[in-house]
Structure formats: C-alpha cells, structure tokens
Amino acid sequence: MMKKEAREGRALPFAIEFEGKFVGQLTVGGLWGGSSRGAFFGYWIDESVAGRGLMTTCVEMAADYCFNTMLLHRIEINVRPENAASCAVAVKAGFTQESYRPRYLHIDGDWRDHIGFVKFRDTPNEENVEYQEK
DSSP, rough: OOHHHTTTTTTTEEEEETEEEEEEEEEEEEETTTTOOEEEEEEEOOOTTTTSHHHHHHHHHHHHHHHHHOSSSSSEEEETTTTTHHHHHHHHHHHEEEEEEEEEEETTEEEEEEEEEEETTOOOOOGOOOOOOO
C-alpha cells in the first residue's frame, strides 16, 4: 500500500539508516493540495538508536523539504499520549500541540486517543510550547 500511495503522489516514505543499518522510517502521508496544502508525519525508530536525536533530525529535515520544496502550508503529527518520546520529538522539531483527539485512530484492536501537533510553514520555532499530558 505504501508503494502505491507513493507512486500516486499521496505519500513520501523515507527509510532511516544509521551507521549502514536500517533503523526506522518516517512517512509523509495524506499529502493534499488545493487550498489546504498539507500532510501528516508518522515515524518509528529502533530502540537501539532511540534517544540520540536521530528522529528529531529526520522530522526537521522532512519538514524543511515539505515546506521549502513542496511548499506545503501545514504538517500534522498525531501521537498516542503515553508515547512521551514521540511527543518530545514533535516538540523538539518545532511542532506545537494543537489538540487532544479522543479515540482518533484504531490501533492494536481499539480506538486510541492521540495528541495532535502541528507546524505551519510560516511559524517560527519560538512559538513552540510543551505538550500537556491529560
């Protein structure tokens, strides 16, 4: 499905390699144009390299590409509230908490709450705020 979405211009899947080894993925998905021009990011990283700032750098690089090359206006990241590390990645990469989304995505057999983070093309990093756990 990922290859099909990429071929049709609705997703950009990026493999993350560290020291010659595949260690994660960042996907720019839900690409839409028109008057909204946005996308969402989804990401994961192998725990053997977690905590080194690698994913934050990847999110920053992907956001830079989306804003400056693709000219997107808005990027969203939705993270489960119990995933503090992924929430921290979003905040460190300059995303701001926008929403709390009850029962947002169906994961592991149930509807799971998510925290919605957002970054706009014209939003400076200084406006970033820490997320609030519910």
